[in-house]
Amino acid sequence: MYNLFLSAAESGASAENAPAPSLLGGITGMLPMILIFVFFAYFMLYRPQKKQERTINEMRSNLRVGDEITTTGGVLGTIIQIKDDFIIIETGAGKTKIKIAKWGVRSVEHREEEEYEDDDDDDGGEE
DSSP states (O other), X not given: OHHHHXXXXXXXXXXXXXXXXXXXXXXXXXXXXXXXXXXXXXXXXXXXXXXXXXXXXXXXXXXXXXXXXXXXXXXXXXXXXXOSSEEEEEETTTTEXXXXXXXXXXXXXXXXXXXXXXXXHHHHHHO
């Protein structure tokens, strides 16, 4: 039994003399993986979302009277008046007027000016 005690004491002494694992070595090994993840997150998630937000905000700031729009709730209508942060649309056969916030516009379906521009192009070709 004395031999077991000595061998345990010797192993404890040898563990004290063993070099500690390097923390810096573990971090530098993980650094490329962290950088790849950050790169992926920026170019695949953050950047396209910001581009989409920019195009939607541009579309909403370029709204004009006569534009046919679709709201985020699915209501279709034609813009009849534009105020600072609100627009008034006319929808349905009864020409119902609805006041909505500009952020509620999902898309512009049709622009009234495009028809006039196309008609001008046709007239110019006939003359």
